[in-house]
Amino acid sequence: MLRNNPLVQKLVNSSVWKSIFRHGWPDNPLDRSLIMTQNVFLHLHSVKVSKKSLKATYSFGLGLLTTFSFLELTLTGILLMFYYVPSVERAFVDIVELQTTVPFGQLLRNMHRWGAHLMVIAAVLHMVRVFFTGAYKKPREFNWIVGVILLLLTLGASFTGYLLPWDQLSFWAITVGTSIAGYAPVIGPPMQKILLGGAEVGQESLVRFYALHVMVIPTFLLLLISIHLWRVRKDGGMAASEISDENEAA
Amino acid sequence: MTENQNKTKLSRHQFLGIAWFGALATLVGEFFAGLLVFIQPNLEGGFGGIVRAGKVEEFLPGSVNLVQAGRFYLVRNGEGGFIAYWQRCTHLGCSVPYEEEQAAFRCPCHGSVFDEHTGEVTGGPAPRPMDIFPIEITDGEVFVDTGNPQERSAFSDDQIAYG
Numbered sequence: 001m002l003r004n005n006p007l008v009q010k011l012v013n014s015s016v017w018k019s020i021f022r023h024g025w026p027d028n029p030l031d032r033s034l035i036m037t038q039n040v041f042l043h044l045h046s047v048k049v050s051k052k053s054l055k056a057t058y059s060f061g062l063g064l065l066t067t068f069s070f071l072e073l074t075l076t077g078i079l080l081m082f083y084y085v086p087s088v089e090r091a092f093v094d095i096v097e098l099q100t101t102v103p104f105g106q107l108l109r110n111m112h113r114w115g116a117h118l119m120v121i122a123a124v125l126h127m128v129r130v131f132f133t134g135a136y137k138k139p140r141e142f143n144w145i146v147g148v149i150l151l152l153l154t155l156g157a158s159f160t161g162y163l164l165p166w167d168q169l170s171f172w173a174i175t176v177g178t179s180i181a182g183y184a185p186v187i188g189p190p191m192q193k194i195l196l197g198g199a200e201v202g203q204e205s206l207v208r209f210y211a212l213h214v215m216v217i218p219t220f221l222l223l224l225i226s227i228h229l230w231r232v233r234k235d236g237g238m239a240a241s242e243i244s245d246e247n248e249a250a
Numbered sequence: 251m252t253e254n255q256n257k258t259k260l261s262r263h264q265f266l267g268i269a270w271f272g273a274l275a276t277l278v279g280e281f282f283a284g285l286l287v288f289i290q291p292n293l294e295g296g297f298g299g300i301v302r303a304g305k306v307e308e309f310l311p312g313s314v315n316l317v318q319a320g321r322f323y324l325v326r327n328g329e330g331g332f333i334a335y336w337q338r339c340t341h342l343g344c345s346v347p348y349e350e351e352q353a354a355f356r357c358p359c360h361g362s363v364f365d366e367h368t369g370e371v372t373g374g375p376a377p378r379p380m381d382i383f384p385i386e387i388t389d390g391e392v393f394v395d396t397g398n399p400q401e402r403s404a405f406s407d408d409q410i411a412y413g
Contacts (some may be wrong), residue, residue, distance in 0.1 A: 172344060176359065179343035197291040199396075200321065200338070204291060 003027070044229040046237050053240035058133070062126035066154075067225060069119035073157075074218060076112040084164070086210035088203045091166035116158055123154050135239040143231040146224055153221050160213035163206060174209070175201050303334075303392040306413045314348050314366060320396045322383055323348060323355070327367060331410035332387070334394045335369045335380040340401075346380070355380065368405035378403060385411035 002008055003025055011017055012025065023034035033047045053059070083098045083105065085091065098105035127147060130136055136144035163174045178201070182192035197204025232238065260268075301320035309315055309326045316337070317324055323335045335355070339346050344359035354372065355364040362374030369380035381399040385392060390413065402409065 172359070175344060176342040179341075182343075193291060194289050199399075200343075 044226060044233065046233045049237055050240060053238035055240065058240045059129060059238065060125070062122050062129055065122040066119055066126055067229070069115050069122060070221060070225065073112060073115045073119060076108050076115065077214065077218075079108055080112060081214060086164065086206050088166065088206060091164065091206060095165050095167075116161060120154055120158055123151050127151060133239060137239075140231075140235045140239065143228060143235055146228045146231065150221065150224050150228060153217055153224065157213060157217045157221065160209040160217065163201070163209045164213065166206065171201055174205065178205075299395075299397050300386075301394050301396050303394050306387065306390050306392060309392070314350075316348065317394070320383070320394055321345075322394060322396065324392065324394070325366065327410065329412075331412050332385050332392060333369070333410055334383040334385055335364075336383060336396075336399050338381065339376060340371075340378050340380060341374070341376040370405050379405060382409055387411060387413040 012021075022038055024031045026032045026035050036042045036045060036047045080098070083102055084094050095109070099109060100106075102108075130144070130147065159174075159177060162177075163170045178192050178195050181195065182188045184191065193199075195205070195208065196202075197208045236242075301317065301322075303309075303315075303317050303320065303324050309324060309332070311326050311330050312328050313326055315324045315326075316322075317334075320334075321337045323337060325333050325335065327333070337345050339357040339359065339362055341357065341360055341362050344357050346355040346357045346362075346364065348354075348366075349356050352363075353366045355366065355369075356362075357364075357374065357376070360375050362376035363372045364370065364376070364380050365372050369382065371377075371379060379402055381401055384395045384398055384400065386395070387393070392413075
């Protein structure tokens, strides 16, 4: 079929192709495995998965949904950065202009907003699913902790993004939100001051939240998501097969 | 020579390992200490500094005056004394508007109410009276130090400044 096509033959036999892909055509178990293990992106995933764990109603694909909403948010977020300036004079005007004069700007902003809501909801439901299927138990305790940090980072990304439109809702939401942070014992007041960059929500707060939102939090999210997916494989794939085996034996 | 070496509990290998680890830990520690200093906000000037509210005679006895630049209410009582309330609700930080007919400050966010004359809580979830700023009156002009908000548990007469 595809493999017999002379153009494809020429391509996969070229020295450039062979320098990138060090495995042969995937028509045998070894080369199929090598596709996964020799690719930096795909190696996060298992070479083989249990048939039971593929049942849609076991995981509801919530982890994947969270991951893909992160990728969607990264893409739309980068595009939004081309038009948004984090200054108190420009931020709100830029958002209005983006929605009214930039082609697809309205669509882009709404994708980013609804994608953010989806990511938070999917992450929480994913956590609920992992809890109720007992998938946090040994040997997956470490990955549960990574997941909890990921949830906090997701909420942090959501919170810092809330201020950026610089409208009344943003302003007072962050005023109240950072005041709640100020109630934490000992670390509360200094944390509030560092977050705001001053005594109240202002230009310094906007720049700080922007830097956290577009750079700091996404970097840690990307790093931890990679570890999280890789650990799923290292901890023996999804917990589905083991648990249903126990049930059948009992 | 060999005797000396035997007496040393720490091998050269171990010593270098500890030295490397120590240097690395110091470097990381310095980085985070520096980061903590770096992200401390600079509060000098403008709001957060000393704000000139105006001349004493501009404020009638018994009046409530919002000074927007300093985010405070300058309240002058019947005897001519001044008190400056930070406009910020002590519950969760919303700006508190003044409501003349009730002679009180009422927060729109969660309904905290503060008395006009003392700044004390008369209703709602606020945990303490409105914070006040120190007032300095020199040459008939009122200066308010907004960089130094004072938390208080109750009103007392020494919080009133006289010119």
